[in-house]
Amino acid sequence: MSDTKTVRTRFAPSPTGYMHVGNLRTALYAYLLARKNGGQFLLRIEDTDRERYVEGAVDIIYNTLKQAGLQWDEGPDIGGPCGPYIQSERMGMFKGYAERLVESGHAYYCFCDKERLEEMKRVQQASGIPPMYDGHCRNLTKEEIAEKLAAGIPYVIRQKCPRTGTVSFHDEVFGDITVDASVLDDQVLIKTDGMPTYNFANVVDDHTMGITHVVRGSEYLSSTPKYNLLYEAFGWEKPVYIHCSPVMKSATEKLSKRNGDASFEDLIAQGYLPEAVVNYIALLGWSPKGEEEIFSLAELVEEFDIAGISKSGAIFDPLKLKAINGAWIRRLSPETFAALAEPYIRKTCRKEDLDIPAVAALLQPRTELLQDIPEQVDFIDALPDYDIALYTHKKMKTNAETALAALQAALPVLEALPDWTADAIHEALFGLIAAQGVKNGWMLWPIRVAVSGKQFTPGGGIELCAILGKEESLSRIRTGIEKLK
């Protein structure tokens, strides 16, 4: 690659609440694009709206990004050459930039008050005209401006957009887009209070921070022409745009911030692994070249290509997230999984001497969500009260009668067992099965039912006996015999 310029991307969230997966996906793509090209990924907090500011939201942004593994190279907490990285701390610089635009004729002072603006909008709507600024102050003379300024009339600075012709821009995802200049509103750049609007601050910040590739939601598609006009007015090089369609909750609703399980931290709390969430959202609206779908963050960096980003919105599918989470859980080393699973196992198993690694080994291929674990092992501490109908299984050819015979045959053999290990139990029971000439299930199914009292269990009778221990297993088998008599 002979790219002369380093790729610099940024994630620029506003601290207005928690991060939902759509935000995180945008951050992820920006991160991947930077890493893929050996560039930098920046974090900039856009906190200029003090009314929507939510206490603690910045920490949520930090924590989410960290948990997801999206390490930023420059940001509020670690600094960098283009700081400050908190927009509210950059306020001083914007007005000067806006005035440069006024000088060059790309912006102008506007003294219209709220009343006039509202009246204008009302009239426009009443006559079916799309509401936009009518250009009332577009051509004030220098004298008029000086006069109003001197009189202390509040003003804003508006961008002076062309009135005729078309404006085009290129987006890496959507291709070339052309709009009629007449639809471009003379948007406010500097507010009455002297502060910049988001649209203005964003452009100035992106430029001054050297951002080369802008990754953001497709809701900015329609304001991009105005952004480009700004870049052109300043004589700045325009960034490459990568607009991403939204993550949807259904075909018609965008994923909402109100939807609790759409937030990254909620997903983690539900027992999803950060790796799995990252893996899944990468796939939501982007597709890799090959057929593999399970990727670590490092692998995603290798695989990522903006050409794979799709144009249409993608519906968030919890089922697929779960499947990917399951795949990640199965990939974990037994030790790692046991450590993760232990607190969940402990929710229903209080027995001190429980062999956690052994239980975890049974659980690992059977767990898609850590939260599913407690229910799977709820029979370990105490035998549930169960119906003897469980002993009847058509395929095993068992019923209450045969089960009683099986348990009675197995009991003395197990009682006589010196070593209580899965292997020893297996050997003993299969010896008995062979000696009696019965089917495995005829003997084993009743044992599994007797020791668990459940229809479904992680692992078979032999494995469960090993986990429960000799005394408890035998006791449960005796209980079974009593119930069946």
Added chain:
RNA sequence: GGCCCCUUAGUCAAGUGGGUAAAGACGCCGGCCUCUCAAGCCGGAAGCGCGGGUUCAAAUCCCGCAGGGGUCGCCA
């Protein structure tokens, strides 16, 4: 409503006019394995929004329609 954008199975999607019987994944259904449930393996059903055109050839190009999304703030 104006403007912009999107439209391949239930979902995520590959596909970029001449070797497609239209990949793959999740889910679903069936089978194998098996002492249950999983895991694993094998197989199956399921799709190019609609209508025109261009072409020897269209999911791929053009036009129209429909549906959906976005935007139209001194919010970000």
